[in-house]
Amino acid sequence: MVKKVKLSEKIVPTREDRLGTIIAYGGRANELVDLAARRCLKAQDRSFTQTTFCQEWLAMFTLATITDAVSIVHAPVGCSSSLSCINIFNRLGHILRGRVPSNARWLSTNLLEADTIHGGEEKLKKAIIEADKRYQPKSIFVFTSCVAGIIGEDIDAVVEKVQPEVTALVVPVHCDGFRSKVWASGYDGSFHGVLSYLVKEPTAKRDDLINVVNPLTVGRLDEVEIERLLNKLGLKANFIPCFASTDALRNSAEAVLTTSLCPTYSEYFVKLLQERFQVPYTQEVMPIGLDNTDLWLREIGNRLGRKEEVEKIIVEERKRVEPKVAELKKKLKGKKVFVSAGQSRAIGIPNLLADLGLELIGVTAFHYDEVISDRFAELTKRCGNFCTSIANVQPFEQTNILNREKPDIYLGHLGESVWAAKQGFPTAMILIYLCLYAGYNGVVSFGSRLINALTNPAFNKRLADHASSIYRDTWYGEQPFKYLKGD
Amino acid sequence: MTKRKEIAIYGKGGIGKSTTTSNLSVALAEMGYKVMQIGCDPKSDSTNTLRRGRFIPTVLDTLRSGSSDLSKIVHEGYKGILCVEAGGPEPGVGCAGRGIITAIELLNQKGIIEEYSPDVVIYDVLGDVVCGGFAMPIRQGVAEQIYAVTSSDFMSLYAANNLFKGIVKYANSGGALLGGIIGNSINKTAQQEMINDFSRKTGTQVVEYVPRSQTVTKCELDGMTTLEGSPKSKQAAVYRSLAKKIIESGNSFVPKPLDPEELWSWGSTWVSRLLGEQKVAYEGIQDSKGGGI
Known part of the structure; x- marks a missing residue:
């Protein structure tokens, strides 16, 4: 039984503790649904695992693109290496928003051996003052790390002490990597800091303002589609936190409602924003695929008492796109597809694919918990008893699964698609800023993209002919879930 | 040259291990051995009574100052004893355990022990084996024998028992073994019997019983060991006896903690x-x- 944890604690409990999140499962979808329904799902682990993400990365990914902020990573310098990657998203994001691209700004306290022994709090204090002086930001986020956590650095106390000396608002973010194996816990650490140190009591409520919580990996094109739909309801979208200003976050309690483009991402934030500032929320699904977009809109309509207007929009939109979808369906029907994605997207994308008539033969979700369990069960009703893997990015399992399932096309993030491409499968990345997935237009846009990938498979085939084998042949004779073990 | 003897002395905080260690160092120096005493306690006061109460710069202070020059961390004390303090963080910050690891690694890397080539090295280590850092002297290649200083106070024996657990953990991978127990502040027969019983139950032996003595306190307040301040006292004789037993003893045990x-x-x-x-x-x-x- 998952323990219920009060949301407003100083440090957010991990998702393992709070939501019973699991990161390891292999089998058929129906079995997973059944185990979850009977609450018999064991917290499995792997006896062999490949490199995966650290929750600190996801914490930084949440806040590093805030336009007038600086990130300080209180850690050995290596812990901030992934910010270079986040910066690629950052620059591209600016371009897509019609801005001159600029770099994300970050500092590392560069904890060395002597700091580990004697403590690094003075160094952190200096870094905060330096960041304030050098960049004059509106907010400064201080990210913890394994080293800071192990030696017990009291970053809350440092922040409190240094705040009177700087102009920026300083926000501690607890994201010590070793605390959680579920990287999504990092989102919670970031949002907890935002809610506790930035968001202010609203002076007035705005009936036309809706917060839309959106992760960095859902791009600007999706935002445009969502904005279009919300405008039809006369709502102004406040996209937070990525590429937003500090003030957009500060004023988020003024909104009439908070909604989400990714429930896995927004889960903790929307709940806490309601608990502390009474802003209601909806976060049932990602608005990807026709049915899910309908549902996403209906949730908003219900919460705002505007059901009829929403139904009208749904009819209009469906009428507009359904003929185009039917055209695409002719070319895509029956194609076997395998999807790998974060847990919310692992529900959204297959629904979109089902709209287009593809046959879902397998799903890998990065983790699994109550955030998606109901929607996952519904997906099995729509798409059948497909192969299911819960894995926090484990290419060795994926290549083995694909070798057995032999999809016509593989959809995954950049880092995983590359393996499928080497195996010769046509691939389409589900995270590429230049493609649209969300809303009604997303179905049409992504459908066309799938046709491109399916009609031009030569590159991946040629790649597979020339690429050396990824793993030894003996591995493909083994069961893909060989290294899963019970608790 | 005979093989260098390296031992570590552990005990609960305040139980008298630095007192015992410093007197032991002097007694060994009197016997003609070249002794190095390394304090492994963030308080950095293990070797104070060898130098009339004066503090010395520590290994970790040197590292913190950005210098890698460890030439100034060895200070000669009474009877030519080589005094080193590992040092550590201020109370309430950082990580003292990591400090012990780093200090011992640095002493090895810089060849400090080799350079001075003492006959006996004594590590004086804080308290319980509370984490991997404080277990460092037990691990392979540092000390070869461990002595536990304990009074008949229950919590002190509890700490000794924890130390034994630490020794067992590394015993099979070439770590140090237990040389024995040093009973400290023992004035009554029943106290002796209690420690004796503890050693029997844990499969170890008691090397010496050191009585509680005002002489020790008085000398310490003067910044001296008992052997320096009151060399002819009965107490000094006890320390000399202890030193003789330790230097001559080849017995080592894998203790059986309760x-x-x-x-x-x-x-x-x-x-x-x-x-x-x-x-x-x-x-x-x-x-x-x-x-x-």
């Missing part, structure tokens, strides 16, 4: 007995079983 419940129930029986004896001594009260003065 599990916590066993230790508590054993302790409770002994504490009742000690309290009974105290009653007789101070109040002249005898229980029905007789005994007493």
Whole structure:
């Protein structure tokens, strides 16, 4: 039984503790649904695992693109290496928003051996003052790390002490990597800091303002589609936190409602924003695929008492796109597809694919918990008893699964698609800023993209002919879930 | 040259391990050995009584200052004893355990021990084996023998028992073994018997019983060891005897620590007995079983 944890604690409990999140499962979808329904799902682990993400990365990914902020990573310098990657998203994001691209700004306290022994709090204090002086930001986020956590650095106390000396608002973010194996816990650490140190009591409520919580990996094109739909309801979208200003976050309690483009991402934030500032929320699904977009809109309509207007929009939109979808369906029907994605997207994308008539033969979700369990069960009703893997990015399992399932096309993030491409499968990345997935237009846009990938498979085939084998042949004779073990 | 002897002395905080260690160092120096004493306690006061109460710069202070020059961390004390303090963080910050690891690694990397080439190296280590850092001297290649200083106070024996657990952990991978127990502040027969019983139960041996003595306190307040401040005292003779036994002893044990419940129930029986004896001594009260003065 998952323990219920009060949301407003100083440090957010991990998702393992709070939501019973699991990161390891292999089998058929129906079995997973059944185990979850009977609450018999064991917290499995792997006896062999490949490199995966650290929750600190996801914490930084949440806040590093805030336009007038600086990130300080209180850690050995290596812990901030992934910010270079986040910066690629950052620059591209600016371009897509019609801005001159600029770099994300970050500092590392560069904890060395002597700091580990004697403590690094003075160094952190200096870094905060330096960041304030050098960049004059509106907010400064201080990210913890394994080293800071192990030696017990009291970053809350440092922040409190240094705040009177700087102009920026300083926000501690607890994201010590070793605390959680579920990287999504990092989102919670970031949002907890935002809610506790930035968001202010609203002076007035705005009936036309809706917060839309959106992760960095859902791009600007999706935002445009969502904005279009919300405008039809006369709502102004406040996209937070990525590429937003500090003030957009500060004023988020003024909104009439908070909604989400990714429930896995927004889960903790929307709940806490309601608990502390009474802003209601909806976060049932990602608005990807026709049915899910309908549902996403209906949730908003219900919460705002505007059901009829929403139904009208749904009819209009469906009428507009359904003929185009039917055209695409002719070319895509029956194609076997395998999807790998974060847990919310692992529900959204297959629904979109089902709209287009593809046959879902397998799903890998990065983790699994109550955030998606109901929607996952519904997906099995729509798409059948497909192969299911819960894995926090484990290419060795994926290549083995694909070798057995032999999809016509593989959809995954950049880092995983590359393996499928080497195996010769046509691939389409589900995270590429230049493609649209969300809303009604997303179905049409992504459908066309799938046709491109399916009609031009030569590159991946040629790649597979020339690429050396990824793993030894003996591995493909083994069961893909060989290294899963019970608790 | 005979093989260098490296030992580590552990004990609960305040139990008298630095006092014992420093007197042991002097006694060994008197016997003609070249001794290096390395304090592994963030308080950095292990070797103070060898240098009239004066503090010295520590290994970790040197590292913190950005210098890698460790030439100034070895200071000669009474009878030419080489004094080193590992040092550590201020109370309440950082990580003292990591400090011990780093300090010992640095001493090795910089070849400090080799350079001075002492016959005996004594590590004086804080308290319980509370984490991997404080277990560092037990691990392979540092000390070869461990001595546990304990009084008959239950918590002190509890700490010794924890130390034994640490020794067992590394015993099979070339770590240090237990040389024995040094009973400290022992004035009563029952206290001796209690420590004896503990050593029997844990499969170890008691090397020496050191009595509680005002002479020790007085010399320490003057910034001296007992052997320097009161060399002809009975107490000094006890330390000399201890030194002789340690330098001559080749006995080493893999101790058999008690599990916590066993230790508590054993302790409770002994504490009742000690309290009974105290009653007789101070109040002249005898229980029905007789005994007493």
